[in-house]
Amino acid sequence: MITSFFKKSKSINFIIVFLISLLAIVIGKLLRVEEGFSFGLLGKLLGTVLIVFASILLLNFIVNKNNLSQNDSLSIFLFSLFLLLFTQSTIYFNILISNFFVLLALRRLMSLRTRKNIKEKLFDAAFWIAVASLFYFWSILFFALVILSLVLFSDGNLRHWIVPFLGVLAVFVLSTATSIIIYNTYFGFITETYNISLDFSVYNSVSYLIAITLLFSFGAWSSFFYLNNIKKKKKAFRASFTTIIFAVIIAFLIILIVPNKNGSEFLFLFAPLAIVITNYLEIIKEKWFKELFLGILIVVPFVVLML
Template sequence: MGWSYLWIPFTAVLSVALFHFITIKNEFISSNSYGLWMYSCLFITGLLFTREMNFYIAYLFLLLSLRRVLSMHTGKQMTKKIFDASLWICIACIFYSWSIIFFSILFISIIIHAFKKLNYWAIPCIAIATVSILTFTIDQFSYLNLWSNFLDGFNYYINYDNIDFSSSLVVFLVFAMLCLVFSICLLMGIPNISLSARSRFSVLGFTGICVAIDYILNGSSLLSIIVIAIFLTRILQYSNRKILVESVLWVPFLILMVSLFLK
């Protein structure tokens, strides 16, 4: 039984490394331990309520995709970055079908950085075709049934007529709500951000909105911990009030403790 959870530490380490790279590289937060503390507590909270390996594998690929999307602000190697981001999302869809929602983030980024470049809009289609052909080929020579599993993934949704408020649903609801509120705050605060960083914060804000949509459709909001961790860390960085800083530092820990109690 214990062997089946060996993927957890590897996933945790990789996700923390990707989070640190994304946040520092894009200057969302300063190089300090606040962000890692926030992210780690929230990630552990997520692990308490869902341990589906496929979901976390998809999560890692979505982080890789987000990394490439955010790097589009440089304007260099756009074709490669769009293809890479599309490819990672497509692979994530194999493990978690609703990852397809995050194509909207890529298209928003294209609108922001290269709206008039019509050839850029065709690149995601090439990536989709590539992964589709590979998936179909693998299905022909194996019993993995990747295509059918992808399509079956859309059959699961929240039945709001007969909803069961389980502890996991409540925790991810809190994640989704915080993510949505913080994303709106980030988007509303865009005018106060330097011109060079506005595109990156716009992408981050729309990512949070996509996470909220994902929760409404499927009850999942793990990717929200990135937005929440970044927003709370920025509060710590730019606040001069010691009481506020200490209070915010306790937020992810309290969420973790409450989650343990609910569990």
């Protein structure tokens, strides 16, 4: 019953998704601030709402435009549930912005399957990932998706391999020029350290352990079937599905190595994992198991909120 409700993209589905996301934002922003209400806080809240909603619409566009699911709204529904599961992911605006630019890059990479305007799309994808790294450095790892796309989509043209690096160079030049004007120094836009940390002690709480266990166990199980099902997809779309699973791997790597672990780093995992789990739900034949699988994903975020 639950899965059939999200079978088609209806207005009510988007309203539900936006309400769940709004709840995650409000809890993340308002219950974790020490200062009282102010117009500055209201402005931050509105900015967060806009960027989260824009990310949801962009994810929905990527999924439907590239036939990554059976034209339903289940992927964005799962994305909103993940936000509620990790409300910390809505706190840090720089990571929200970075994830939005990564989604923009993913959109351009997915469109490479048409074999049209390849150089423009490669440049745009690399450009957006480089911009994302200005807000959160470790998102630069998603540049590996550009290289992967060159292998999967490109025709071997040498110029296609040069274009992505020109996109990164363009961002570097523009950032340096802006830094000189604003900060009177070449690299004033660099505001964070690039250390690596494998200290996971911050996750040593009941709420974190439940959320992480749910995300990784359901994600790993779904990924196994997702990989086996890729070869059954139409040849024109196989590269797109392969790109998604590599996006999951890169997001997982970011979670492992980021120095400041606070829960917000899971945000990069939500969109590609939502697509993977949606595809798994679509191939489950036992209706009772499908409803149970999705039901757990719905109930657990609300349980975590009460801990």
